Amino acid sequence: MAFQCQRDCYMKEFVTCVVSCCPAELKQEVNGKKETLKGFNVKLQDTILFPEGGGQPDDHGLIGDIPVLRVTRQGPEALHFVVTPLEEGQEVHVKVDWERRFDHMQQHSGQHLITALADTMFGYKTTSWDLGRQRSTIELDTPCVKPTQLQELEEIINEKIRGHIPVTVQLLSIDDPAVEKVRSRGLPEDHAGPIRIIDIEGIDANMCCGTHVSNLSQLQVIKLLGTEKGKKNKTNLIFLAGNRVLKYAEKSYSTERSMVSLLKTGADEHVEAVDKLQKSVKLLQKTNLSLLRDMAVLIAQNFKNDPQRGNFFSLHKKEGDNEFMNIIANEINTEETLVFLTVGEEKGPGLFLLAGPSGAVTQMGPQVLELLQGKGAGKNGRFQGKANSMARRAEVEALLKEHCKHHTSQEE
Incomplete structure (x- = not known):
């Protein structure tokens, strides 16, 4: 039933x-x-x-x-x-929940219309579809859909919607000869009762259990957003129907107004403005990296030129990366000096590097890792990784200083 x-x-x-x-x-x-x-x-x-x-x-x-x-x-x-x-x-x-129901009716009837016309116009069969929360997808049995075909399909779809074409429901017995003439991807194994046919007058007749509008005009409008490469040489066609198109337009306009405020340009100039910003950011990043490298070398040289330098060096810098820390470690003779470097937020997450004599690094590395709540590994006198929290960095530094002091006293 x-x-x-x-x-x-x-x-x-x-x-x-x-x-x-x-x-x-x-x-x-x-x-x-x-x-x-x-x-x-x-x-x-x-x-x-x-x-x-x-x-x-x-x-x-x-x-x-x-x-x-x-x-x-x-x-x-x-x-x-x-x-x-x-x-x-x-x-x-x-x-x-009528808002949810009517949305599903619009998307589902919209899918039937798109599927039927994609088949009639181009011979592209629908193999599956997905009614998503924000946008829906139809899987077409074709490796690609040309932009001109997409435009032509959207024009005809909306022409049919404006045509005020009825959508009716028929209930047929499973042995009715008319069942053989309708489009179907098969019935579920536990199907019981009559076969339900959704008929878009003059366009499509399809077996379906879903809820649908009674007239194509109630779809309001359909927007084909584009295509994506699907599985096994197929194409996913992404679409919006009815109220989703209105919500999409509202959201897009709101985003556009925000971009106007941020970029200080009209909507038509947004792409050019963002392109200029991206190029500017890339140049600044390149310059910043160059400065950080030069700074790393100077920091290391300054330590090496200090007659009171001792056998331990520690530094924390908010800005920096693994390359910054490795340059410092490479410039300092870590065969004799234990180096502890960190970058990132003072109390938050970041990166760390422990470099020095192999024995000291192997011994102290796991303790550093534990205190920084981090993940990492080491070999050949280097132990580095990610720290989840720098809150106990001072404890790590004190622990490493004590180790160096003890090691020096033993040598004496």
């Missing part, structure tokens, strides 16, 4: 009864971390909440005042995951 959401995609509220409520778990990702939520799978007599399928994500909504976090299909049934149990047999009021 078809769910109420498939019979009437525009129904926003619905009254039905609870058939069953069983304990269940939902695996989800929150802020990049996977977690398992304990709750209940609820079956209803019927539902206006679409279970994920056909490339379309599931609906969100409410059963009473209880949020429905996930809707999945199990054969002919829909399972609604909630964290609060519901009583079997009770009458409930179901409400769909």
Whole structure:
């Protein structure tokens, strides 16, 4: 059977009864971390909440005042995951998150239209599609789509939208001869009930379980953003439909105004202005690196020329990199001198280098690593890596000074 959401995609509220409520778990990702939520799978007599399928994500909504976090299909049934149990047999009021639903309707119907016209105009078959949170992608069975083809396709797509063409739903039995004439990528193994056909009048007839607009005019507009290289000699076509185009335009305009304020130029000059800035930054970086190298040499020479220099040298500099530290270490005779260098934020993360006599570096390297909460390795009198925190740098310096003092006294 078809769910109420498939019979009437525009129904926003619905009254039905609870058939069953069983304990269940939902695996989800929150802020990049996977977690398992304990709750209940609820079956209803019927539902206006679409279970994920056909490339379309599931609906969100409410059963009473209880949020429905996930809707999945199990054969002919829909399972609604909630964290609060519901009583079997009770009458409930179901409400769909209409903004999310209508967005999915626009993207899904838009995909059918793009797919049909890409096939009719160029012979490019759709092998899969993805309804993303911000933009959607159609995988076309072709190694490339030319820019002129993309432009022509977008023009015809929007011409059809302006044509106010009806989109209708038919329910056919699986043995109906008409089923053989419609486009399909196959039915799921656990399919039950009639075959649902989405018919865009005069353009496309396609097997589909998803929710769709009733007229192409409700797509408003479709923007083809471009293409990307896909898997196995295929091409991914990226598109926006309906309200997503409006949001994209609003966001783009907001970004444009910010760029005008930052670059002090009109929108048409942004690319040129950014290009000039990038070249200027590259020149400054090159000059800065040259100065840092010269500074590294001077720092090392200044130490070597100091008659009171001793056998330990330590330096921290906020600006710098591994090359800066290695130049200093190379200029100083580390066979006799223990060198401890760090770059980065004083209390934050950074880089470190410990160089000197092999025995001292091998002995002290792991202790330095531990105090700086870092990662690194060493060989041939060099031990270097990344420090997660420079907060205990002074302790490291004191430890290394003590080691040098003890080693010198032993030699005497």
